[in-house]
Amino acid sequence: MVSREERMKGFYDEKHETMPRKEQKEFQEKLIREFCEYAYNNTKYYHDKFDVAGIKPIDIKTLEDFHNVPLTQKSELVEIQKNNPPFGGLLAIPLNDINVVFRSPGPLLEGFSIKAATSIGNSLCKALYSNGFRKGDIVNVTFSFAGVPAGLGFTQGVNLLGAISIPMGTGKTDIQIELMKQLNVTGFIGTPSFLGKLGKKATKKGVKTREELSIDVGCFTAEPLPESLRKNLEDTFDMMARQVYGIADLGIIGRECGLAQGMHLEESMVTEIVDPNTKETLPPGERGEVIVTVPYRRAIPFIRFCTGDASRVMDEAICGCGRTSPKLERWLGRVNQIIKVKGQFLHPKQVKNVLKKHGLKKFQVVVTRPDNISDVFVIKVEYEGDPSSLPIDDINKELADAIILKPNIEFVKPGEIKGKEEIVDLRKFD
Ligand SMILES: [Zn+2]
Numbered sequence: 001m002v003s004r005e006e007r008m009k010g011f012y013d014e015k016h017e018t019m020p021r022k023e024q025k026e027f028q029e030k031l032i033r034e035f036c037e038y039a040y041n042n043t044k045y046y047h048d049k050f051d052v053a054g055i056k057p058i059d060i061k062t063l064e065d066f067h068n069v070p071l072t073q074k075s076e077l078v079e080i081q082k083n084n085p086p087f088g089g090l091l092a093i094p095l096n097d098i099n100v101v102f103r104s105p106g107p108l109l110e111g112f113s114i115k116a117a118t119s120i121g122n123s124l125c126k127a128l129y130s131n132g133f134r135k136g137d138i139v140n141v142t143f144s145f146a147g148v149p150a151g152l153g154f155t156q157g158v159n160l161l162g163a164i165s166i167p168m169g170t171g172k173t174d175i176q177i178e179l180m181k182q183l184n185v186t187g188f189i190g191t192p193s194f195l196g197k198l199g200k201k202a203t204k205k206g207v208k209t210r211e212e213l214s215i216d217v218g219c220f221t222a223e224p225l226p227e228s229l230r231k232n233l234e235d236t237f238d239m240m241a242r243q244v245y246g247i248a249d250l251g252i253i254g255r256e257c258g259l260a261q262g263m264h265l266e267e268s269m270v271t272e273i274v275d276p277n278t279k280e281t282l283p284p285g286e287r288g289e290v291i292v293t294v295p296y297r298r299a300i301p302f303i304r305f306c307t308g309d310a311s312r313v314m315d316e317a318i319c320g321c322g323r324t325s326p327k328l329e330r331w332l333g334r335v336n337q338i339i340k341v342k343g344q345f346l347h348p349k350q351v352k353n354v355l356k357k358h359g360l361k362k363f364q365v366v367v368t369r370p371d372n373i374s375d376v377f378v379i380k381v382e383y384e385g386d387p388s389s390l391p392i393d394d395i396n397k398e399l400a401d402a403i404i405l406k407p408n409i410e411f412v413k414p415g416e417i418k419g420k421e422e423i424v425d426l427r428k429f430d
Pocket of ligand 1: 257258259264319320321322323
């Protein structure tokens, strides 16, 4: 059995994971220079896109130049494939050179070549290792295998790491628990809610989750992992729960390390945060939409792909684990739920997470601009009892940390908040 201490330290790919920031930038610039040229020369889609924008691949020399390249919206790609099935002319290699096809939500058909497999495998191994998985682990992979990349991808990652995979998919909870006991399964890959469900089921069957099951490490994604849920899973299974940020179209973009304070960005991808309105690239610290370029995607290249997810790159400090890549803050929800208040992006999830901790559920953020110049916002919160019994100072402080704005809470009686919207924007912009 791998010790918890061993799970916390070391690197899968020390050379790239500990590369000084300056070298990292040069490494990524080399990748994008080559990739822009590749996509331009091999797909009509990017050839036209660059031409319309008046940009030639040779103009792209630095990451700053790269910010001028037009963004790729998934909706465009879905439309192109619909009009010109099956791949919409997005394929940059002959059909015969593809070795696997997935259908991601959209729907979007995506082909991957065997040549990309090494890079994909490397990024998966980095993610799993960083989360604490090690050679010798026996791992339940509970993501779907039905036409989407997650199940198969993670299974390959586990195997490449030298661990044993059990490709389970979701469901079959009785069998999963039985196998966990029989094989002394040490690792779990899936959603936090599914492991929570397995825990409840096991307890119901009289299985002691801490003593009789050997789950010691978990890699979670596809759902948020708030700290309360992380702690709950860690306590239930006596395990180390870590998360990665990945999406079906792109792979693993960010990975938590042992310290679990943000997700290290994958070094071989270029991740940016843009202002959802102006589409300008934002500096570290600012929240916006996550934009990703994956230069090792050869079959269907994506350049500056808009994920629709909201997050931010955290401050520039180097992490205590020794990995040098910047970290992405936890997933903040979909970008279309974001609004900008007093110059800061505000997402209802940020408010919800804090209020939930204090047992407060129903809320509504109301934003107005009474003088047409400055924003005023009130967080209405329904509360049955006397609000003075609540730790108001703590709530205000936690909210201020989460939204980077001074909160203004107004307690109302249950039933007083109308509608389901968590944010109501009453400002008028002429
Ligand atoms: Zn770290």
